[in-house]
Structures are given as structure tokens and as C-alpha cells.
Amino acid sequence: MDKLEFLENDFELVNKDFSHAQDEVIETVPFWKDAVKRFFANKSAVIALSLIVIIIVIAIVAPLLSPYAFDQVFTEKQSMGPRIPGLENMGLFTGSVNGVNKYQTLGLTHEYHYFGTDVLGRDLWVRVWEGTRISLTIAFIAVIIDICFGMIYGLISGYFGGAVDSVMQRIVEIISSIPNLVILVLLLVVMSPSLTTIIIALMLTGWIGMSRVTRAQVLKVKEQEFVLASKTLGAGHFFIIFKEILPNIFSQIIIMSMFSIPSAIFYEAFLAFVGLGLPVPMASLGTLINTGFKSILVTPFMTIIPVVILAILMLSFNILADGLRDAFDPKMKEM
Structure with missing residues (x-):
């Protein structure tokens, strides 16, 4: 039997030139820097963030620059349609409502109400942005409540476990079994x-x-080796919870907080729509929708404008939360 003899080039690919091949060294990127890069690569999340920033800026600045107050009543200017300079020359937003233009009837040729006026003659431009400010305030307060109460409660319950976790979870089950509307009533x-x-x-x-x-994330993280190492070295419970566990679940807490913002905005709008919201003359997006709905067939702009802003806010926050989840979740990273 002939002896097989292997040559140097027997196991090389045919028609492949490896003379210029070299190892590529990939630079290590910090987690937060990589997350920010992946977030800004998500165009829909960036657009949503831009819309949120624009709405927040307008809600802060518009009431300050307007000559009208949100509760200032002008009975002679009831239910005037939206009138915007420049667009009225194109036949858009001329201030006419059902064929009647009160701007011309009252001789207000140089007066503009960008969103029109309500049934009491109050400027809707100011009221809508004042209402947006209040709705956003409620939303951000909800985030603070989530972080101050929900996060700490979940950290303690998940970390200590056993009887402590059992008692704390029974309390949560009792509270969550009561509908929110019943509690508010x-x-x-x-x-x-x-x-x-x-x-x-x-x-x-x-x-x-x-x-x-938070509790679910703590239960998953607290059995990791680095937590065991901290316990072995004599670290206290407070140190382990806030220095070892919390930084490893903080991204999930941020994402959950972003999802709680549209929920709080919708919750306030729902309460206002059923008549349990802010008292007059205070305004929020929910109260404006509730007030405008009563005359929607005659003056639909009173309802459509706050509904559109509410929809943009809720959709933008949901898209932003999705973008943050994709950016912070390593499983979503494209390799």
C-alpha cells in the first residue's frame, strides 16, 4: 500500500489569497456608551424623544409668552375657531365655525387664537399647553412614586425572600385586588x-x-457569583442591595418607568373624562377632552386638538420605552 504524503498547501482554500490577512482587534466599548449608540441608531426612538422634548418645551414656554391666562374668560369670544396667521391666507384655519367667522363679526381682524376658544371664551392655545404641563407633571410624579416606593419595595422583598417576601407579596395582592377607580371614589x-x-x-x-x-429582577440577580462574593467578604445587606444588585437591574427599572408615564397620563385623562379629574378652571388634557366632547358636533376642534396631543405623547413615550429596552437589553444587540 502506498504511503500517503501531505503537502503544505493541501488544506488551503483554492483561489484564496491570505497574504494580506491579519487579526482584527475590536475595541472594548463601555455598556452605557454602547447602549447610547444603539439607542440613537433607532430612528423611531430618536423621533419619539424629539417629539417629547418639543412638546415639553412648548408646554413650558407657550403659557409664559401668551398674552392670555389659562383661566381668563371673554364671554363675547365664545367658541371661536382656530385662526393662524399665514395659513388663513391659504384658506386654512381662518377662524370660521359652521360658516360663521366671529373674528370678522367682532372686528378682531388682528387677533389670533391658534387653537380657537372654548365655550367661555378662554384661549385654547394656553389651556391646551397648560393642561399638557399638568398631565406631564402627573406622569413624572408617577415615575418618582414608582422609583421611591415600587423599586425599594421590590428590592427588599426580592432580596430577603422567605417570610419577609411572603408577607410583602400578600400585601401587594390585597392592594392590587382593589380597582383603582374604587380607591379614587x-x-x-x-x-x-x-x-x-x-x-x-x-x-x-x-x-x-x-x-x-424589581422583585423578579432581584430574584434573578441575587444568586449570581458576585453577590455571593460580597457576602463572603462581609458586606452588609444595604451595600449588597444598592451597590451590587441595583446597578445590574437599573436598566430594567428605567424601561419600566418609561412605560409608566403613558399609563399615568391615560389614567388622569380617564378620570377627567368620567368627571373625577381636576376642578375648574384648572385644565389637563383629560378635562379639555371631557369639556370639548360635550359640544363635539358643533365645535369638534375643542376635542380633536387635545386628543391629538394626548395621542402623540402616549405613542412617543411607548416608542421611547421600546427603544430604551432594545438599547439596554444585550440580547437585542446585533452581533
């Missing part, structure tokens, strides 16, 4: 409708979702 028995009442209602039940997410 009970609050209104002893308190008048106000921003404080809504905030208290959020404080009672709004943190439950955050506590459950």
Missing part, C-alpha cells in the same frame, strides 16, 4: 377632586407594577 368621599387626590391615588396603587418587576 373612596378618596373623593373625604377629599375634593384635585391634583393632590390624583397623586394620592397613584401613591396607593401606582407602584405595584414596578415592585413586581
Whole structure:
């Protein structure tokens, strides 16, 4: 039998030149820098963030620059349509409502109400952005409540486990079994409708979702080797919770907080729509929708404008939360 003899080039690919081949060294990128890069690569999330920033800036600046106050009443200017300079020359937003132009009837040729006026003659441009400011305030208060109550509750429950976790979870189950609307109605028995009442209602039940997410993340992380190493070295519970566990689940907490913002905005709008929202003359997007809905067939712009802004806000926050989830989740990273 002939002896097989292998040559040097027997195991090389045919027609392949490796003379210029070299190893590529990939630079190590910090987690946060990589997350920011992946977030800004998501065009829809960037657009959503831009819309949110624009709406927040307008909600802060517009009421300050307007010559009208949000509660200033002009009975002679009731239900005037939107009138915008420049666009009226194109036949758009001329101020006419059902063929009647009160701007011409009252001789207000140089006066403009960009969103029109309501049934009491109040400027809707100021009221809508004032309402947006209040709705956003409620939303960000809900985030603070989530972080202060829900996150800490979930951290303690998940970390200690055992009897502590069992008792704390039974408390959560009891609270979550009571509908939010029932809690709010009970609050209104002893308190008048106000921003404080809504905030208290959020404080009672709004943190439950955050506590459950935080607890689930803690249960997954607390068995890792680095936590065991900290315990072995004699680290205290406070150090382990806030220095070892919390930084490893903080991205999930941020994502959950972003999802809680549109939920809080919708919750406030729902309460206002059923008549349990802010008292007049205060305005929020929910109260404006509720007020405009009563005359939607005659003056639909009173309802459409706050509905559009509410829809943009909720959709933008949801897209932003999706973008943050994709950026912070290593499993979503394209290799």
C-alpha cells in the first residue's frame, strides 16, 4: 500500500489569497456608551424623544409668552375657531365655525387664537399647553412614586425572600385586588377632586407594577457569583442591595418607568373624562377632552386638538420605552 504524503498547501482554500490577512482587534466599548449608540441608531426612538422634548418645551414656554391666562374668560369670544396667521391666507384655519367667522363679526381682524376658544371664551392655545404641563407633571410624579416606593419595595422583598417576601407579596395582592377607580371614589368621599387626590391615588396603587418587576429582577440577580462574593467578604445587606444588585437591574427599572408615564397620563385623562379629574378652571388634557366632547358636533376642534396631543405623547413615550429596552437589553444587540 502506498504511503500517503501531505503537502503544505493541501488544506488551503483554492483561489484564496491570505497574504494580506491579519487579526482584527475590536475595541472594548463601555455598556452605557454602547447602549447610547444603539439607542440613537433607532430612528423611531430618536423621533419619539424629539417629539417629547418639543412638546415639553412648548408646554413650558407657550403659557409664559401668551398674552392670555389659562383661566381668563371673554364671554363675547365664545367658541371661536382656530385662526393662524399665514395659513388663513391659504384658506386654512381662518377662524370660521359652521360658516360663521366671529373674528370678522367682532372686528378682531388682528387677533389670533391658534387653537380657537372654548365655550367661555378662554384661549385654547394656553389651556391646551397648560393642561399638557399638568398631565406631564402627573406622569413624572408617577415615575418618582414608582422609583421611591415600587423599586425599594421590590428590592427588599426580592432580596430577603422567605417570610419577609411572603408577607410583602400578600400585601401587594390585597392592594392590587382593589380597582383603582374604587380607591379614587373612596378618596373623593373625604377629599375634593384635585391634583393632590390624583397623586394620592397613584401613591396607593401606582407602584405595584414596578415592585413586581424589581422583585423578579432581584430574584434573578441575587444568586449570581458576585453577590455571593460580597457576602463572603462581609458586606452588609444595604451595600449588597444598592451597590451590587441595583446597578445590574437599573436598566430594567428605567424601561419600566418609561412605560409608566403613558399609563399615568391615560389614567388622569380617564378620570377627567368620567368627571373625577381636576376642578375648574384648572385644565389637563383629560378635562379639555371631557369639556370639548360635550359640544363635539358643533365645535369638534375643542376635542380633536387635545386628543391629538394626548395621542402623540402616549405613542412617543411607548416608542421611547421600546427603544430604551432594545438599547439596554444585550440580547437585542446585533452581533
